[in-house]
Amino acid sequence: MTSAAEFVGVSQKFGDFTAVDDLSLTIAEGRLTTLLGPSGCGKTTSLRMLAGYSRPTAGTIRIAGRDCTRVPPERRDLGMVFQSYALFPHMTVADNVGYGLKLRRVAKEERRRRVMETLELVGLAHLAGNRPKKLSGGQQQRVALARAIAIRPKLLLLDEPLSNLDARLRVQMRAEIRRIQAETGLTVVLVTHDQDEALEMSDDMVLMRAGRVMQQGPPREVFPAPANRFVAEFLGYENFLADAEGRTLTVRPENLRVAAGAADADAPAGPGGLLLRGTVAHIAYRGADLLVTVDATDDTGAAVRLLCDVRGGAAEGLSPGGEVTVDAREGALVRLPD
Ligand SMILES: Nc1ncnc2c1ncn2[C@@H]1O[C@H](COP(=O)(O)OP(=O)(O)OP(=O)(O)O)[C@@H](O)[C@H]1O
Known part of the structure; x- marks a missing residue:
């Protein structure tokens, strides 16, 4: 070049x-x-x-x-x-x-x-x-x-x-x-x-x-x-949490899925993916999508606040204070150097 x-x-x-x-x-x-x-x-x-x-x-x-x-x-x-x-x-x-x-x-x-x-x-x-x-x-x-x-x-x-x-x-x-x-x-x-x-x-x-x-x-x-x-924050990754070994993971709001209720055995994250339980703290309406804030606990037991970008159709059953399951595919998780 x-x-x-x-x-x-x-x-x-x-x-x-x-x-x-x-x-x-x-x-x-x-x-x-x-x-x-x-x-x-x-x-x-x-x-x-x-x-x-x-x-x-x-x-x-x-x-x-x-x-x-x-x-x-x-x-x-x-x-x-x-x-x-x-x-x-x-x-x-x-x-x-x-x-x-x-x-x-x-x-x-x-x-x-x-x-x-x-x-x-x-x-x-x-x-x-x-x-x-x-x-x-x-x-x-x-x-x-x-x-x-x-x-x-x-x-x-x-x-x-x-x-x-x-x-x-x-x-x-x-x-x-x-x-x-x-x-x-x-x-x-x-x-x-x-x-x-x-x-x-x-x-x-x-x-x-x-x-x-x-x-x-x-x-x-x-x-x-x-x-x-x-760089991750500047590019809008928003969510930072630790895996079971304490390494930092980040995931984009649009790559998190949120479902009402406790974890469903039929819809696990898959090997290497992410699966957390939490409570909806806040829902912001944005027209085509909703920004759902979930308070959860990561695999080290630390409290994390997750921002999830949910398409309108996928938001059914979500309400503030409700119990939810948040998951992401392995490919959506980015590991950051410590
Ligand atoms: N002539 C100058 N004298 C003193 N400080 C300066 C001068 N020019 C720039 N700086 C400082 O250098 C830093 C970098 O400025 P610069 O304008 O390059 O930033 P930038 O990334 O382009 O930001 P912005 O998007 O706000 O323009 C800033 O903290 C600024 O205050």
């Missing part, structure tokens, strides 16, 4: 505070990599160092094999879209998109051609003559994207680009960015704190905490096998 960019032992300190701690990471060419993690984990700081807006206190940043650690942003050949799209209000959409080409002294005709080609790509050619303030949030977001990719950068950096859009549009734009990336073959680095966004959009995801990488890999590898409790 060719690398489009690399962080090699990169740290960033602000006074005594270490925002990014000895980060080593390879961004693969032609893929979409997300930096994912809770607020303050160092995602934006890492992206700003890659962009050249912030110089690392230690380590090396390479772009396309070249040491860029001390190269200013405008000479790194990259496009960037921020959370606030930062469009130029006094310019038309076409002029916004052509701005980077003009700076690079691309001839007028060629510029016009590339601006229109890029606007076609993001589906906005018909708005080329409009000013940004006449556009909706989603359209402005596309203009910002078009402006960043018109220069055909080596790397496209996106910092929470969808967080200002309403929920429906955000989901549409996830697919749209993926389409554009597939059509252009661009290498994209996306910063987000939204695990659904990262799972849906990433070829590779990098989970960060306190300036360090906790786990990285394709979503289909990371999601079913979180490396530690932090």
Whole structure:
């Protein structure tokens, strides 16, 4: 796999505070990599160092094999879209998109051609003559994207680009960015704190905490096998308990089954599975499903509170205070290192 960019032992300190701690990471060419993690984990700081807006206190940043650690942003050949799209209000959409080409002294005709080609790509050619303030949030977001990719950068950096859009549009734009990336073959680095966004959009995801990488890999590898409790919690595993040997297990709410009454001999968990008795503490109605909180005891005798995501039809007979059996297949249980 060719690398489009690399962080090699990169740290960033602000006074005594270490925002990014000895980060080593390879961004693969032609893929979409997300930096994912809770607020303050160092995602934006890492992206700003890659962009050249912030110089690392230690380590090396390479772009396309070249040491860029001390190269200013405008000479790194990259496009960037921020959370606030930062469009130029006094310019038309076409002029916004052509701005980077003009700076690079691309001839007028060629510029016009590339601006229109890029606007076609993001589906906005018909708005080329409009000013940004006449556009909706989603359209402005596309203009910002078009402006960043018109220069055909080596790397496209996106910092929470969808967080200002309403929920429906955000989901549409996830697919749209993926389409554009597939059509252009661009290498994209996306910063987000939204695990659904990262799972849906990433070829590779990098989970960060306190300036360090906790786990990285394709979503289909990371999601079913979180490396530690932090990653599991961040990806919504919710339930943590001990097996008979005292090892930590985690299981997702949607992988727990709840049945009213005490354990039924006909429906055991199966070898290696989980089977616990408990009492319903709370039921939250969520439309298509119910979130049922069950107080139970794990195999070491410790009290555990389990969150079970139950489809509407499977909730019959469940009520607060009622006795229930909770079970999970072996395949649904993830063992975490101690
Ligand atoms: N210029 C700065 N001076 C001092 N501290 C800073 C500076 N920039 C960032 N930090 C701190 O570094 C840490 C990491 O910040 P960063 O913005 O990279 O986090 P993040 O993961 O992108 O979070 P968010 O999603 O909230 O933007 C935070 O604790 C932040 O307060």
